[in-house]
Amino acid sequence: MSDGGQKYLMEQGKLARQAARILAVADTRQKNNALLRMADDLEKAADEIIAANRIDLQAGQEMGLTSALLERLTLDKGRITGMAEGLREISLLPDPIGEVLEINRRPNGLEVGRVRTPIGVIGIIYESRPNVTADAAGLCLKSGNAILLRGGEEALNSNRVIARVIAEAAMTSGLPAGAIQLVDSPDRQLVIQMMKMNDYIDCLIPRGGAGLKKTVMAHASVPYIMTGMGNCHVYVDEFADLSKARRIVINAKVQRPSVCNAIENLLVHKAAATKFMPLIAEELREAGVEIRGCQATREIVPWIKAAAESDWDEEYLDLIIAVKIVKDLDEAIEHINTHGTGHSEAIVSENYTNVRRFMNAVDAAAVYANASTRFTDGNEFGFGAEMGISTQKLHARGPMGLRELTTTKFIIYGDGQIR
């Protein structure tokens, strides 16, 4: 661990805290101008960004990153324009800060209200995709928060240029120097340090896999919002429309298996299984999906391999699915509430009462009736961009947009009241 890095990070924290106080009272026009300038300057710096990205890509190839990771890491003119367009879209969203949620007059004449305010300083820890750097900084700036960005080591050269360009654009627009800062070091100890900087970071958003989740749970004293743990299910009810069920299962499993809102498990009511399982098994096999089934599943489709108990808890993020036949809706709900990670869960059913029970009893960030779990996404829900998908219950749950980057304060107007 480098002491220099630690001290530098503390200085960044202090600068972020100072910047946050100024950002909190910055007016909307100034923030929007900064976002538009950030977008323009990113496009102007495209060649420089692509050159830095080439260095990351070459190092990534030498380190043996998978082609999927290399693909996520890659930037080209199109993706840089995409980042710029993202920032322009954020500039068009309504400013959440200053919204008065309510004011009530109390019997003693006090007016007690609540107003939306920024959280302060947000720390984000994320992995290979460098476009998160621009998205996260844009959302935080619009919501009046300073941000400390700690991207993956494999994208450090790309992130360095992107962060410098947008931070300078924000400063040129009159916003403070500490508003957008990159933690510019591959030292992993600095990630641990961020988790303990309670004086300088108000909220930590870890975006990564199970390893990062464990590290955060073990080390963080800074309040955090856990994101993106997705062991998701589709339950095909006794009263499902089986053609809808096939479409939804295939979409939720196959369209993009590496993301958190893809499903890992299929639950099928026993009364639907005899007809449904042979159809869906064939379709999944054709799509290249490995199927692991419970005993009852294998009695219907013998070529399916056996699922282990551990399969019900595994997030494959790959073309693998575990299938369980359940005796009723209750067993499905119980299974989901026991093994799910509280991300996205779906029922396929035409039965009013069963849909209603499922929607009420399943405990997850997003519960679907007759639609694919793949819609759990800030853009799909209509929030513009997103900062991540919270799978915890405190503060934010599900896709996090601008509103989730705010807190409230009570404002009380009196004329001399005392108790």
Added chain:
Amino acid sequence: MSDGGQKYLMEQGKLARQAARILAVADTRQKNNALLRMADDLEKAADEIIAANRIDLQAGQEMGLTSALLERLTLDKGRITGMAEGLREISLLPDPIGEVLEINRRPNGLEVGRVRTPIGVIGIIYESRPNVTADAAGLCLKSGNAILLRGGEEALNSNRVIARVIAEAAMTSGLPAGAIQLVDSPDRQLVIQMMKMNDYIDCLIPRGGAGLKKTVMAHASVPYIMTGMGNCHVYVDEFADLSKARRIVINAKVQRPSVCNAIENLLVHKAAATKFMPLIAEELREAGVEIRGCQATREIVPWIKAAAESDWDEEYLDLIIAVKIVKDLDEAIEHINTHGTGHSEAIVSENYTNVRRFMNAVDAAAVYANASTRFTDGNEFGFGAEMGISTQKLHARGPMGLRELTTTKFIIYGDGQIR
């Protein structure tokens, strides 16, 4: 540490988790009936509660508890009726669960909504006042949450009877056995264990002093809501109505100095100080308040003793006040944002622009214009009872009522939509 205690606490956690699933879908009438029965049964058990409380009081006297603590620990018929009335009031509040906050139709025909749901299992760690046992259990039950109660060792006998009576009343009303459980042990290691029971506790609410805060920050992996840290200020502006200022300062400091919404610091604009300081110093002295002042304060009122730098950060919770004369509103805001704990902060001023700047720029759970900070309280704000006063920014900020014991989930209705 007793292994038996640890295992028993895990069993309690499991039972709470099971109960939470049932409570989450319990209907309002059933929850209200349980609250009314809990109230009746507490009153019927008054003699037994008082007898148990006598044992706690005697042990407390032998342990040398202060008279203030013994007073808080004491239960009599009046206080038991108070607890019962509190539960009846909670039964009259609207049920927060099931409230649909919004539903929007997306271009693809999906209806995306948000509905209010319980958090799940709440763990509360609190100190001597046994009436918190009934208040906290009542609020959690109404908001559909199971609760694990860990009261102070000094109130264990009282809490044991209260918890048994209300838990039995809830069960008699058809609610599950694990809905209300007391962690019935003086073993402090169990408090640490609660902080790490992520599988069984969704949210921890520590209510206590700086020691508990440190322990939570060092050990908790369960998400928590920090409550009640109160280093509060009144700022008397250049344009203050000095008679309002005197009333507010005296009330905020003297009426109940031991609570978190009492002030610890007075900031006075230099243009108001010459006239205001001699008046307020005399009045504070008459009320028995020790005053510690900055150099400029002591030039105006020489008998005031000198404040140390550490005084700006101390929460006295006693009849002591630190006074600082500031050169302008900016210095006051800067001082508050640097030294305050983000609880309750007040400006006394007749100047529109200064009030507006203070309300916007001060970063605290409750910001007052021309009223005493002592109003930061669930009852005073009109929430009915309160679970504590959050001084953090995530999830809840300020007095926590029923709404703050809930989360939301997205509900999505489709007819076969896929991505």
